[in-house]
Amino acid sequence: MKADVVRVEEAIVIEKPRRNDKRATLMITGRDVDRQELSIEFDAEQNRWIFLDSFVIEDRNKEEYDNNPTVKTIQFSMLMDGIWKGTSSDLAAEVKRHTGYTFSPQEIGVQIPKLVPSLWEYDTISYSSTDPGNRKNHRFEQSMY
DSSP, rough: OOOOOOOEEEEEEEOOOTTTOOOEEEEEEESSOOOEEEEEEEETTEEEEOOOHHHHHHHHHHHHHHHHHHHHHHHHHHHHHSSEEEEEHHHHHHHHHHHHHHOHHHHHHHHHHHHHHHHHHOOOEEEEEETTTTOEEEEEOOOOO
């Protein structure tokens, strides 16, 4: 039995974390081209992919951060004494009271690790947690360095 050998000299792949994501990474590699990873976004109005430069990406990331109801709630909580601590359930209740958005404690628990780098980068808010039993306690603290 003879096996067929397929040789690929160039490859272009579009990678998206989730199927319905508008943003993706276009990865290009090949024998005659340098390896590249480019940020792209699907423009539904024009029905095509557009390239995003680093400034556009940073602006959109900051805009998403500024509009995030959980971030707004954490920022608001920092105004009193610079510290907020509690469980995911506590934070979900605070988000609902402060912004009107409803998240389950599980959704809050998924959001927090994704928000931690941006909280520090944009607002110098540090994060730590403890896990006594089954209830994880979150602590956000405004740094004044």
